[in-house]
Amino acid sequence: MAAASTGRLAPSPTGHLHLGHARSFLLAWWHARSRAGRIVLRLEDLDVERVKPGSIEDTRADLEWLGLDWDGELWLQSEHAAAFDEAVASLLARGLAYACVCTRKEIAQAQSAPHESVALAEKSRYPGTCRGRYASLEDARRASGRDPAVRLLVEPGVLELHDEFAGPFSVDVAAQTGDFPIARRAGAVAYQLAVVIDDARQGVSEVVRGDDLLPSAARQYLVQRALGLPHPRWWHVPLVTDAQGVRLAKRTDALSLAQLRARGVDPRALIAWVARCSGMDAREPASARELLPHFDMRKLPRDPVRIDAGALVELGG
Ligand code: GLU
Numbered sequence: 001m002a003a004a005s006t007g008r009l010a011p012s013p014t015g016h017l018h019l020g021h022a023r024s025f026l027l028a029w030w031h032a033r034s035r036a037g038r039i040v041l042r043l044e045d046l047d048v049e050r051v052k053p054g055s056i057e058d059t060r061a062d063l064e065w066l067g068l069d070w071d072g073e074l075w076l077q078s079e080h081a082a083a084f085d086e087a088v089a090s091l092l093a094r095g096l097a098y099a100c101v102c103t104r105k106e107i108a109q110a111q112s113a114p115h116e117s118v119a120l121a122e123k124s125r126y127p128g129t130c131r132g133r134y135a136s137l138e139d140a141r142r143a144s145g146r147d148p149a150v151r152l153l154v155e156p157g158v159l160e161l162h163d164e165f166a167g168p169f170s171v172d173v174a175a176q177t178g179d180f181p182i183a184r185r186a187g188a189v190a191y192q193l194a195v196v197i198d199d200a201r202q203g204v205s206e207v208v209r210g211d212d213l214l215p216s217a218a219r220q221y222l223v224q225r226a227l228g229l230p231h232p233r234w235w236h237v238p239l240v241t242d243a244q245g246v247r248l249a250k251r252t253d254a255l256s257l258a259q260l261r262a263r264g265v266d267p268r269a270l271i272a273w274v275a276r277c278s279g280m281d282a283r284e285p286a287s288a289r290e291l292l293p294h295f296d297m298r299k300l301p302r303d304p305v306r307i308d309a310g311a312l313v314e315l316g317g
Pocket of ligand 1: 213
């Protein structure tokens with residue numbers, strides 16, 4: 001029998017979860033559970049300066065309020081730092097990554113005038129200043145007097161990739177991003193590396209998440225390839241926006257799950273609303289589990305979901 005697929009919920013505890021998160025998490029959960037797959041929970045708490053006190057507990061409470069369960073213990077990313085250090089060391093040792101001492105300001109200066117006409121994407125590309133410059137982290141530290149970051153070496157060329165929802169897409173990471181950080185100064189691991197290693201360690205084979213992360217997928221693919229890790233299948237799903245079409249941010253408190261909970265919104269009404277805007281037939285309030293048989297990723301609308309005053313009235317909020 002084929003091994004069961006494993007999906008994941010991977011919130012960052014950096015503020016209140018909102019309706020957009022609720023939709024992405026419900027879709028990931030429905031996707032996994034409707035096919036009797038596993039689903040794990042990981043809290044991406046590495047960016048210590050952005051982690052808000054109480055957010056871990058709040059996130060857990062939000063997920064429980066939505067009636068979502070997960071397999072195994074909650075995985076706190078910050079507790080698994082040794083695996084990130086090992087991966088960085090191995091990539092450095094194999095010449096697939098290198099020490100970089102450039103500051104943001106220096107990178108910006110290297111790209112500003114006289115290239116006024118250069119496209120924005122190109123402007124944020126790392127020009128490769130430190131590539132081949134230092135033999136090791138130690139060497140970089142000694143020679144520059146700075147604490148180095150580490151970048152993955154990106155070979156030129158276009159990657160042809162596939163997203164199960166968005167379809168085929170091609171990305172030229174070398175042209176768009178260039179060599180990108182896998183570790184920041186003082187050994188702090190970068191998101192692109194942490195997410196890849198933790199997905200592999202948690203056995204994640206299917207990733208359902210917001211399509212704001214589609215541009216990251218190609219970088220994650222390259223990290224997986226460099227480390228010899230399997231590539232999960234991706235479904236990058238459209239986001240929820242406000243009435244003006246702007247994607248919800250963690251500071252949009254009015255639509256935070258904590259606020260909706262506090263206002264006495266029935267989670268079953270919210271879940272049915274999410275289901276309806278995800279192509280499901282869900283006229284009555286219902287739990288996530290009750291709606292499992294109605295879930296079909298192929299029916300998911302291709303456009304972002306706009307939340308307006310009418311939707312809030314519908315939720316009773
Ligand atoms: N923790 C990230 C976020 O909340 C998601 C990372 C991922 O799904 O790969 O935006």
